[in-house]
Amino acid sequence: MENWSLVSICVLFGLTARWAVSLNSYSGAGKPPMFGDYEAQRHWQEVTYNLPVHEWYFNTTDNNLNYWGLDYPPLTAYHSLLCAHDHGFDFCWVLVADLLIYIPAVVLYSFYLSEGSNKKKVCTVLCILLYPGLILIDYGHFQYNSISLGLALWGVVVLGLGWDVLGSLAFVLSLNYKQMELYHSLPFFCYLLGKCFKQGLAGRGLFLLVKIAVTVLVTFALCWLPFLSDPGQILQVVHRLFPVGRGLFEDKVANTWCSLNVLIKIKTILSTDTQLYFSLTTTLLAILPSSIKLLMKPTLWQFKLALVNSSLAFFLFSFQVHEKSILLPALPVCLLLNDLPLPAIWFLQASTFSMLPLFLKDGLLVPYVVTSLAFLFFSIYLLSAFEHCSEDKLRLGCLRHLPSLIPGSFYFSITAMAGLSFMSVALAPPDQLPDLFPLLVSVFSYLHFLGLLLYFNIVQIAEPLQSVRKNQKKSN
Amino acid sequence: LASVSLITALAVHCVVLLTMTVFSGYFSHSTDFEVHRNWLAITHSLPVSKWYHENTSEWTLDYPPLFAWFEYSLSHVAQHFDKEMLVVQNLIYTSPATILFQRLSVIVTDIVFIYAVKECCRSVREEKGSKDLLGHPFFILAALLLWNFGLLIVDHIHFQYNGFLFGILLLSVARHLQGRHLEGALLFTVLLNLKHIYLYIAPAYGIFLLRSYCFTKDNTDGSVRWSSFSPVRLVALGSIVISVGALSFGPFIAMGQLPQVLSRLFPFKRGLCHAYWAPNVWALYNMVDKALSVLGVRLKLLDVAKLPKASMTGGLVQEFQHSILPSVSPSITLICTLLSIMPAVLSIWCRPRGARGFLRCLVVCALGSFMFGWHVHEKAILMAILPFSILAVESREDAGIFLMLTTTGHYSLFPLLFTAAELPIKVLLMLLFTLYSFTSLKKLFRGSLLNPLETTYLLGLVAVEILCEVVYPLSPWQHTLPFVPLLVTSVYCSLGVSYSFIRLYVSLLRQHGTDKHKQL
Numbered sequence: 004m005e006n007w008s009l010v011s012i013c014v015l016f017g018l019t020a021r022w023a024v025s026l027n028s029y030s031g032a033g034k035p036p037m038f039g040d041y042e043a044q045r046h047w048q049e050v051t052y053n054l055p056v057h058e059w060y061f062n063t064t065d066n067n068l069n070y071w072g073l074d075y076p077p078l079t080a081y082h083s084l085l086c087a088h089d090h091g092f093d094f095c096w097v098l099v100a101d102l103l104i105y106i107p108a109v110v111l112y113s114f115y116l117s118e119g120s121n122k123k124k125v126c127t128v129l130c131i132l133l134y135p136g137l138i139l140i141d142y143g144h145f146q147y148n149s150i151s152l153g154l155a156l157w158g159v160v161v162l163g164l165g166w167d168v169l170g171s172l173a174f175v176l177s178l179n180y181k182q183m184e185l186y187h188s189l190p191f192f193c194y195l196l197g198k199c200f201k202q203g204l205a206g207r208g209l210f211l212l213v214k215i216a217v218t219v220l221v222t223f224a225l226c227w228l229p230f231l232s233d234p235g236q237i238l239q240v241v242h243r244l245f246p247v248g249r250g251l252f253e254d255k256v257a258n259t260w261c262s263l264n265v266l267i268k269i270k271t272i273l274s275t276d277t278q279l280y281f282s283l284t285t286t287l288l289a290i291l292p293s294s295i296k297l298l299m300k301p302t303l304w305q306f307k308l309a310l311v312n313s314s315l316a317f318f319l320f321s322f323q324v325h326e327k328s329i330l331l332p333a334l335p336v337c338l339l340l341n342d343l344p345l346p347a348i349w350f351l352q353a354s355t356f357s358m359l360p361l362f363l364k365d366g367l368l369v370p371y372v373v374t375s376l377a378f379l380f381f382s383i384y385l386l387s388a389f390e391h392c393s394e395d396k397l398r399l400g401c402l403r404h405l406p407s408l409i410p411g412s413f414y415f416s417i418t419a420m421a422g423l424s425f426m427s428v429a430l431a432p433p434d435q436l437p438d439l440f441p442l443l444v445s446v447f448s449y450l451h452f453l454g455l456l457l458y459f460n461i462v463q464i465a466e467p468l469q470s471v472r473k474n475q476k477k478s479n
Numbered sequence: 480l481a482s483v484s485l486i487t488a489l490a491v492h493c494v495v496l497l498t499m500t501v502f503s504g505y506f507s508h509s510t511d512f513e514v515h516r517n518w519l520a521i522t523h524s525l526p527v528s529k530w531y532h533e534n535t536s537e538w539t540l541d542y543p544p545l546f547a548w549f550e551y552s553l554s555h556v557a558q559h560f561d562k563e564m565l566v567v568q569n570l571i572y573t574s575p576a577t578i579l580f581q582r583l584s585v586i587v588t589d590i591v592f593i594y595a596v597k598e599c600c601r602s603v604r605e606e607k608g609s610k611d612l613l614g615h616p617f618f619i620l621a622a623l624l625l626w627n628f629g630l631l632i633v634d635h636i637h638f639q640y641n642g643f644l645f646g647i648l649l650l651s652v653a654r655h656l657q658g659r660h661l662e663g664a665l666l667f668t669v670l671l672n673l674k675h676i677y678l679y680i681a682p683a684y685g686i687f688l689l690r691s692y693c694f695t696k697d698n699t700d701g702s703v704r705w706s707s708f709s710p711v712r713l714v715a716l717g718s719i720v721i722s723v724g725a726l727s728f729g730p731f732i733a734m735g736q737l738p739q740v741l742s743r744l745f746p747f748k749r750g751l752c753h754a755y756w757a758p759n760v761w762a763l764y765n766m767v768d769k770a771l772s773v774l775g776v777r778l779k780l781l782d783v784a785k786l787p788k789a790s791m792t793g794g795l796v797q798e799f800q801h802s803i804l805p806s807v808s809p810s811i812t813l814i815c816t817l818l819s820i821m822p823a824v825l826s827i828w829c830r831p832r833g834a835r836g837f838l839r840c841l842v843v844c845a846l847g848s849f850m851f852g853w854h855v856h857e858k859a860i861l862m863a864i865l866p867f868s869i870l871a872v873e874s875r876e877d878a879g880i881f882l883m884l885t886t887t888g889h890y891s892l893f894p895l896l897f898t899a900a901e902l903p904i905k906v907l908l909m910l911l912f913t914l915y916s917f918t919s920l921k922k923l924f925r926g927s928l929l930n931p932l933e934t935t936y937l938l939g940l941v942a943v944e945i946l947c948e949v950v951y952p953l954s955p956w957q958h959t960l961p962f963v964p965l966l967v968t969s970v971y972c973s974l975g976v977s978y979s980f981i982r983l984y985v986s987l988l989r990q991h992g993t994d995k996h997k998q999l
Contacts, residue, residue, distance in 0.1 A: 008918040012911060019907045026900055098903070 006114075009125045014106055017132030020377075021098060024370045025142040041145040043071040048087035051080050056229040060240045074243045077226050078180040082147065097141055097149070105153030106132065108160055116163045116303065117341045126385035131337045133381060135355045135374035136330055143367040146327070151181040152334050158191065159310070159338070163303050167195060171215050175222040182244045186317040186331045190309035193294045197301030246323065251278045255441040256326045257357040257448035258319045259285070265446065282322045289316035289456075296464050304342075308463035310335035315456045319449075326361055326445075329354045329452075343462070344388040349413055350455050352379060356420045357448035359427060360441040368428060379417070416451070423447060492593070492625035511638040512581060513571055514538040515550070520567045522547055523554035527730055531740045535567050541743050545672035545727040553584055585634055585642065592646030596624045598653035599869055616872040619919045623868045624649070628889045628912040629861045632905060637895060641858070644674055645865050652841070652866055656834045660692045665719050672727040675744055676859065679816070679848035680841050686824050687837040688716060702829065755965050757857040758891045758972035759850045760815075761807065766970050768804045775803065812853040819847035823984070826991045835870070839987055842867045846884075846980050857895070860888035860976070871920065878920045879928040880982050883937070886913055887975030890940050894965055902948065936975060943971050 050059060050066055050073060059080055062068040073080060086096050113127040141149050154177030162170035174191050178184045195215055202208035230236040251260050251270055260282065263269055273281065293312035297305050314332040318324055333354045340347045355375055362371045382388065389410055427440040436442075517536045525533060530540055530547055540547060554565055561576035563569055600617045634642050651666035667684050671677050693716070696707040731740050756762040823843040827836050845863040849855055864885050871881035889909060896905045921928060929937070947964035951957060 005918065008914060012914055015907055015911045015914070019904065019911065022903045022907065026904075095903075 006121055006125065010110060010128055013125060013129040013132060014110070016129070017106070018098065018102070020133065020374065021101065021138055021142050024138055024367070024374070025097070044083065044086075044145065044147075046071045047073055047080065047083040051084040052087035057233070057236060060236070060243050068243075072243065074246070076179045076182055076240070076244060077230065078176065079147070082150070082180075097145070097147060100147060100153070101141070101149045105149040105156065108153050108156040112156065112160050112163075112338065113341075116160060117338075119341060123341065123386075127341050130340050130378070130382040130386060133374070133378045134333065134337055134351055135371065135378050136333055136351065136358060138374055139355070139362060139367055139370060140327055140330060140358070143370055144327075144361065144365055148181070148327075148330055151177050151184055152330065153177075154180060155184055155187055156334060156338075159306070159335075162191075162194065162306070167198065167211060168214050168218050171195060172218050172222055175219050176226075179223070179226040183328055183331055186314040186321075186328070187310055187335075189290060189294055190297060190306060190313050193297040193309065194301045194306045197298045200298070201301060251275075251282065251322060252324060254326070255360060255438065255445045256324055257329070257445040257452060258321075258324050259449070259453075260320075262446050262449045265442065279322060282320055286317055286320040289320055293460060293463055296466075300466075300468055305463060305466070307335055307338050308459055311339065311459050312456065312463060315452060315459070319452060319456065326358050329357055340382065340386060344382070344386040344391050345409065345413065346455060346458060348379070348382045348386075348388055349416065349451070351382075352417065352420065353448050353451040353455075356424070357445060357452075359424055359444050363427060372424075419447065510538070512573070512578075515581065515638065515640075516564055516572060516577065517567070517570075518542075518547070518550045519554045519557055520565045520569070522551035523558070523565045524567055528734055528736070531731070531736055531743050533567065536570055539743060541746065543672045543675050543727060543744060544731060544740070545669065545723075546674060548727070549673065556580070556584075581638065582635070585638065585640060588640055588643035589634075589646070591650070592642040593625070595646040595649035595653060596621055599624070599649055599656075602653055602656040603869065603872060613919070614922055616923060619923060620868060620872045622919070623871070623916060624865065626912055626915065627861075627865065627868075628908050629858070629864060629892055631908060632892060632896060633858050633861065636901065636904070639858075641861065644670065645861065647673070648677070648862075649865065652838060652869070655687075655837060656869075658834070660688065661715060661719065664688060664716055665723070668720050668723040672723055676862075679852070680844045680862070682820060682824050683827070683837060683841040683844045686828050687831070687840065689713075690828050691831050691833070691837070692716070697831070752854065755857065755894050756969040756973075757849070757855040757859065758887070758969050758976050759852070759855055760973070760977065761812075761851075761855075762969045762973045763977070764804065764807070766966070771803045809853045812851055815851040816848050819851055820844045823847075823987055826987065830991055832990070835873075836990075838866060838870060839983075839990075842870070843980075843983060843987060846976075846983065850977065850980055857891050860884075860891065864888055872923065875924045875928065876986055878924055879933075880979050880986070882917060882920065882928060883933055883975060883982075884979035885916060886937050886940065887972045887979070889913075890944070891968060891972035891976075893944070894968060906944075939971070943967060 054065055058066055059073055062072070066072070109131050110128055113124045113131070117124060117127055119127075137148060137152070140146055154173050158170045158174035158177060161173055171191070174184070174187070178188065196212070199208040199212040199215075202211060204212075224231065227237070227240075230240060252258065252264075255261060260269065260278075269278070290313045293309045293316075297309040311332055314335065318328055318332055333351060336347050336350045336354075340351075352375065355371070355378075359371065362368065423440070423444055427444065430440075432439040513536075517538050518540055521530055521533050521540060530544075533539065557580050558565060560580040561574050563574065564572050564577040564580075566572075600621050603616050603620055630641060630645065633639055647666055647670045651663045651670065654660070654663035654666065664684070667677070667681075671681065690703070693709055693713045694703060694705075694707050695709050695712070696704050698704045728737070728740070731737055752761055752765065756765065820843060823840045827840045831837075832839075842863050845859075845866070849859050849863060852859075864881075867877070867881055867884065870877040872878070889912065893905060893909075896902075947968060951964050956963065
């Protein structure tokens with residue numbers, strides 16, 4: 004069948020899955036006093052529509068910041084203003100955003116930047132579109148992650164095609180939509196800087212650097228235009244975006260600090276400032292190897308791996324991380340589905356599993372089960388995941404005996420996830436340990452993330468600097 | 480390759496099905512839901528003698544006894560989900576457990592459908608030559624059946640057990656295609672006792688079995704060889720029919736309730752057309768009548784006061800009279816139906832073309848009864864579309880007719896889902912199925928299957944949809960004449976369905992003609 008019809012069918016299928024999930028109950032439905040993310044979006048529409056710009060981020064009599072205060076950068080605010088004008092069925096807006104931004108980026112990525120036959124590319128589109136985490140959060144929990152992730156993906160695609168200035172523009176827009184995209188910023192920076200170095204700092208490289216810097220500054224200025232008049236405004240917005248007063252972590256999240264807290268109560272032992280410095284140091288140490296490698300060898304393949312490594316390191320070691328931030332590493336891992344199917348599928352499934360407590364709170368159990376099963380089935384079957392388990396395919400040149408253990412461990416892991424999910428739903432936790440199941444879920448996911456972080460780092464760093472890989476696209 | 484393709488289609492089917500179950504969170508409440516809940520309650524709580532007398536709810540038991548036994552067995556599982564649903568007095572009872580159980584029961588009974596699809600795929604004739612998985616007729620047929628838009632929305636968004644019933648029908652067809660006629664006959668009799676609407680295609684079965692099974696040999700020119708009549712086979716068939724009938728109706732005959740059961744099964748009090756007109760001949764007839772009466776009033780040829788007041792375009796199921804054209808009674812529709820299927824049935828008597836000729840005749844009977852029947856529901860179009868899928872993957876001409884019939888038939892189901900939340904789902908699913916059917920059949924038969932006129936007509940469906948869903952609700956007539964979108968949909972689709980019917984008949988008679996030519 005021709006490509007366009009197959010791709011349309013995949014896109015339609017993805018859209019159907021999204022719409023079906025959205026018809027389920029949404030976050031905070033009928034749960035006073037705070038309701039949920041849906042109420043947050045609705046509140047922001049109200050605030051942006053009714054109040055003047057300079058009051059959006061301030062605590063005033065009209066705008067109580069404790070009730071879902073605006074805590075995303077200006078582009079989110081402008082988007083809420085746009086939505087406020089047409090109070091149609093709000094889920095439509097998420098679908099429209101997906102259709103206009105995220106889905107075209109996925110299709111373009113699969114067709115222009117991934118390798119393999121046409122059939123393989125269509126399969127990649129389908130599998131990326133079926134990733135359960137994004138569907139459940141955007142349509143079940145109700146958020147607009149597809150806009151920021153979609154813009155970031157556009158950035159990757161455009162950079163991959165060689166248009167550096169446009170790529171940086173797309174990424175800056177993405178950053179101005181959600182500040183969590185900072186997790187991706189270091190790889191973008193290192194990649195572009197590395198390219199400038201490669202082209203020689205005394206000539207075209209410098210020119211490129213200047214062009215990119217100017218684009219970034221101008222875009223920032225345009226996005227923050229209404230706030231530039233008053234330094235106090237800028238400070239307040241930054242204060243809302245980065246709430247350093249809120250502590251090392253909140254709730255149960257599958258990162259190092261929460262898991263460490265099980266053994267040593269670091270939240271109580273160390274002071275807030277020490278915690279801040281500690282997490283900052285560990286994060287920097289974790290992202291350093293990958294960033295340096297990317298600086299030295301700015302290719303698309305390294306860029307994708309660096310995106311994974313950087314965002315995953317931030318997730319695991321950073322300050323005040325939410326479980327939904329796992330979507331940030333998940334996006335670049337989706338891009339690796341074609342090249343390293345099994346580790347990618349493993350990570351994506353673990354990421355969905357790590358958000359299980361959130362889904363249970365929102366009443367999304369059935370969509371969670373259905374989309375996870377669908378994703379697993381399609382990705383394992385269509386991408387022939389188990390056939391790419393050899394040493395060579397996994398690019399683990401040094402660790403010879405590991406690959407044979409992998410299929411077995413994968414099955415064990417999936418079974419354990421299914422078992423834990425079932426237990427979380429069916430069994431009641433013992434009275435002394437009311438948070439037992441969310442804790443087990445987050446620790447289990449944490450171990451996966453840590454292991455996969457090591458794996459992806461090894462893959463990125465072990466690659467020789469001057470390789471001539473037959474099956475890699477030309478580095479640009 | 481065959482099993483792999485089936486498994487793939489099946490997997491997608493299951494995923495779509497399970498995606499539909501997320502609807503269990505969304506209270507998409509159709510009357511069919513309450514109907515079946517009521518029947519579960521009746522069969523579980525009341526003794527057998529009361530089943531066909533019970534009328535606490537308006538949705539009385541109007542399927543044959545075997546279906547009542549089916550509901551009875553389901554009710555034993557239901558009591559573990561929620562005992563309250565089995566109380567007859569609990570009208571419109573919709574606890575989450577009830578909804579979950581009902582939806583799951585449809586999904587589980589779909590296993591019959593899946594098995595039937597597998598058997599049909601085995602019988603498909605294929606051309607030689609290696610094809611990739613997606614282009615294999617096997618896979619295309621599995622996909623066309625498992626992902627059928629009409630079946631999905633009628634069974635899983637609305638609520639019926641059509642998957643189960645059509646599974647039995649397709650299985651019976653598959654058995655005939657495989658030459659296992661006794662099993663096919665048994666399955667059909669069971670089906671008849673589950674839902675008597677299949678009486679419409681009973682002539683095809685009857686004549687086919689009589690002609691091709693009871694007469695074991697034909698003359699060289701294809702005509703009947705009376706000497707080869709086999710009484711043994713006739714007796715075998717007869718005993719199957721009688722024993723199944725006895726199993727299902729037996730208890731009621733013994734209790735002397737047969738007239739009551741029959742009156743429940745065939746309620747002719749309902750009107751010529753369903754609340755929303757099925758896209759058949761009577762829709763066109765009503766339209767013409769209405770148009771003539773309006774014209775007559777405008778031209779002062781008729782007196783407004785003398786016209787019957789009942790509005791057939793209202794949403795209620797009532798008896799009404801036509802104003803200008805003669806009124807239509809149930810017997811007239813019966814005669815029209817019989818006349819319409821007569822040539823097809825005669826052709827398989829005179830020149831039987833084996834099981835495939837029988838299948839074609841079956842589709843013609845189903846479609847003919849849809850076109851001319853009394854109080855036809857638009858869901859009945861599926862009775863023609865599903866078996867026709869088998870023929871569509873084997874012949875180019877059939878594929879063209881199939882695309883026309885299936886697109887219009889499926890579109891005519893749109894008014895069943897009328898809420899704003901269901902709009903994207905029905906549009907997306909329809910697009911999915913239509914896109915798939917067009918591109919896969921086009922690839923299979925290498926080339927365009929529809930002529931420009933047909934393509935324009937089908938594109939017109941998009942215009943009708945936009946008109947009905949977007950433009951009309953924003954216009955001032957929405958409140959005064961709310962039935963107009965339904966009218967437009969129904970009439971527009973009946974054009975397409977009638978056209979397909981005629982083309983199908985022409986192809987059947989042409990085949991009959993070429994057969995005759997061969998003898999000369």
